[in-house]
Amino acid sequence: MNFKNILIILFIIFSYSLFADGHIFVYHRFGDNRFTSSNISISTLRKHFDYLKNNNYKVVSLKNMVSKIKNNEEIPDNWVAFTIDDAYKSFYNNGLPVFKEYNYPFTLFANTEPIIGKYPDFVTFEELRDISKYGEVATHSHSHQHSLNISTNVLLNDIKKSVNILEKELNKKINYYSHPYGEYDYNILNYLKNLNFQAIFNQNSGAISNKNNIYDLNRIALGENDNIEFWLNIKYLIARWNNIEIKNNSITNINVTLNNSIKQIEVYISGYGWKWYNLNNGILNINLNKPLLYSRNRIILRTKDNKWNNYLIVK
Template identity: 40%
Template sequence: MRIILLIAVSFTYLFANAHIFVYHRFGDDRYPSTNTTLIELEKQFLYFQKNGYEVVPIEKIIEKVKNKKEVPNNWVGLTIDDAYKSFYNNGLELFRKYNYPFTLYVYVEATNRKYKDFMTWDQIKDASLYGSIGLHSFGHKRMTQISKEQVYSDTKKAYDLFSKKLGFEPKTYVHPYGEYNKDVLKELEKFNFDAIFNQNSGSITKESKLNDINRIALVGKVNVKNKLRYKTMNASWEAPVQFPKDGILKNVKARVDTKYKTMKLYITGYGWRDIKVNKGIISENLNIPLKQARTRIILSPDYYTIANKIIIKNKTTKEKKLMLNTIYEETKEHMTKTIEAIKRDYKSLRTGKVTTTILDGIKIDY
């Protein structure tokens, strides 16, 4: 009996895969693609509770990975992106009811400028009594589409404001839109975050990289049981390194465990296909045009044990010039309206009469 128990324990930890989930909005049916109803949320919490899962602070998972220790199979971490007000008004009560810790990631610009749908700094402070708080950038930009200097500047601005308003420094970071590349990661390294999270399906093991930890999205009506089946497969990606300049994916190359003889390959826009593995080497010639600027590539022997990566098309010089030209024209138009408004009311200014101008929705009294 003792031997059987030891074998069972060894098996559990040999394949130990913890899971971290990400939520966005709660009980807000205006945005179904990012919303989790309170009924669905409680179903998920009850599933964790009844099936032996332990919801732990993500800091405990990070500590295991940092020390290269096995991460218990039944550990679950919960994160919330953007700090929407619906979390504070709707979701937080259920987290408190089940005593489930969480990490809330702040989109700093939205909170600091008091955007209507986002939590205030005071509400975030209140939420911090029940969970931890992390950083989700300042301007929520697509970091792969801006310069390295802009990535650093955005993060520095967010980091400093976060620290000033909350009284402590952020220890973890999540990418806006889950998009990143090696240049983005290099800039983020300068802030010494304990961990950086993506938004890729997969689990967390002692082999996970602290600057690239998986999180699985739980939005809409999902089968949390199936999400908990995801395991991370170790794969060394060789190609593609980045989004091809000509938009043609020529091949996929990777190294996996030699025990695999076949594999399933997923590419956004093309679905799944069966491929062969030769002594742990995958080399699949494709020559297919990529259909989306954000393309996910997945390798899996069974649809649930997966290795995946995202490649993102960078804006061309022509596209960047077009974007800058659009900004210039919009600014020019705005300035023209402003000058016209001032000229129109100049006579009133001279006579001392007060007149009101409505400019871009802003009431201006002269």
């Protein structure tokens, strides 16, 4: 093999490790500086979009991303999809014109109660019909409740109600659901699977690969101070969460199976930061006693080569 071929092969290996899996992002409010954590200024939104444009990323529809997973095909490393939660007026007034300008597809997850109630901060159905000319509309429930505070039946009926309203108003099929506040547990997911959605989306910081559960797809929330380049570089970690033991409101055991080749992993627990642990034949088994400090608590696993996986515990 000559030197040039070696260089080409090295370049291919290097490029492969440089890029990550696909990524789905979620925004909430646009150019609405009454809010800090849920808002993105239009100048920062343009910076995100320009970064993608200048670095050979391809913004695809959620439908394209989902069909790759369903067909068990590799997701191209440069694929990105955008979603918006909550159907705020500020998306229609400030965000949509920028999406149109860049010709970027998007999916808007709308909660229908504030639209029916004509809340001033939310879009009208007429505006929603206009939005649906440029992107897809999906559901974010009707009344946007904390799903673990209500019975499963109330939750399922609330979601079905929003689907009926949206399908009637838009005359289009509603294919996707995203959890209000990003809150859910694995028991709720089992019920939601029966609602015939094509896919269900969380709000966990992880990448997208065809190994992802179609009913538990990661979406990375982007706010004003988030570095999109950082998030584009994270990859998907295949992990089987065998046991998360909660006793007296504390995490007492974490047991996860990972690839055999992984010897060490960094573990994040909300409120406690990151810590390295050794694995035994690909198994992470930690006994600990960490009180759950928040209403939403995350356990995140991160490998040396920046692969991530998440587990959400809602109190």
